[in-house]
Amino acid sequence: AQSVSQHNHHVILSEAASLELGCNYSYGGTVNLFWYVQYPGQHLQLLLKYFSGDPLVKGIKGFEAEFIKSKFSFNLRKPSVQWSDTAEYFCAVKASYGNNRLAFGKGNQVVVIP
Amino acid sequence: NAGVMQNPRHLVRRRGQEARLRCSPMKGHSHVYWYRQLPEEGLKFMVYLQKENIIDESGMPKERFSAEFPKEGPSILRIQQVVRGDSAAYFCASSPSNPPSLYEQYFGPGTRLTVT
Secondary structure (H helix, E strand, O other): OOEEEOOOOEEEEEOOOOEEEOOEEEOOOOEEEEEEEEOOOOOOEEEEEEOOOOOEEEOHHHOEEEEEHHHOEEEEEEOOOOHHHOEEEEEEEEEOOOOOOOEEOOOEEEEEEO | OOOOEEEOOEEEEOOOOOEEEEEEOOOOOOEEEEEEEOOOOOEEEEEEEEOOEEEEOOOOOOOOEEEEOOOOOOEEEEEOOOOHHHOEEEEEEEEOOOOHHHOOOEEOOOEEEEEO
16 A cells, blocks of 8 residues: 655745745655645645646746656645745645555645744 | 535534535536545545546545536535534635646635534
8 A cells, every 4th residue: 555754744945935835755655746735724735737748847836846757756836935825735645556545645734924 | 717616614414414615616627526624634635526527536535425517507525414523614625727836726715524
C-alpha cells in the first residue's frame, strides 16, 4: 500500500516569501502524484498533478512541483506567496495501475501574514 | 458544470443513531470515492464504487459502515449506530471512466459529522 509523508505541518510565512512543502511517498511501482489545496471553508481543489513526462509540473496560481523518482519525492514550490495562499495543502499518491485509491499525507497548514 | 455535491454539509447525531451521507458525482462521472478525515489527519480512503458495484472497500470499517451507488440517484454512505469516534469530515470524490486511472479525482465540499 502507498503511504505519504508531509513534514512541517504548520508553516507561517510573510507575503513575498518563497514556499517549499516536502512530500515523500513509499510505493515500489509507478505512481501518479497530486497536490490538492483546501482554502478556508472550501473543498479540496487540485493544484497540480503528475502522470508522466516532464518531472517539473506547473500548476495553477504560480505553483510548481518536481517529481524526483530516485528520492520518492514530489515537493511543492511557489517563489513568492500571497496572503490568499493561506490554506491547507495535501500531497496525494496513487498507483498508476490497479486500484484508484488516493493515499494522502497529513497536510501542511500554511499561513501567510500580510 | 456543477461540481461534486454532498449533503448535508453538517450532520449531528446522537450515539446509536444512523447517519446517511449523500454524494452526487459530477455530470458524466460514473466513479465515486469516499474518504474520511479525522482531526489533524489527512484523508483516508474508505470505498470506491461504480454504478451498482463496489470496486474496492478495503478502507471501510468492517462493522456499521456501508456504501452504495445505485443506478439512479446519489451515492450513499451509511453509518449505523454511530459512536463518538465516527465524528469526522467525510469527503466524496468522483472521476470519469475510460479508464478512471487516467484522471484526477474531483472532490465535494464534505459532510462534517458530529456525534454527541
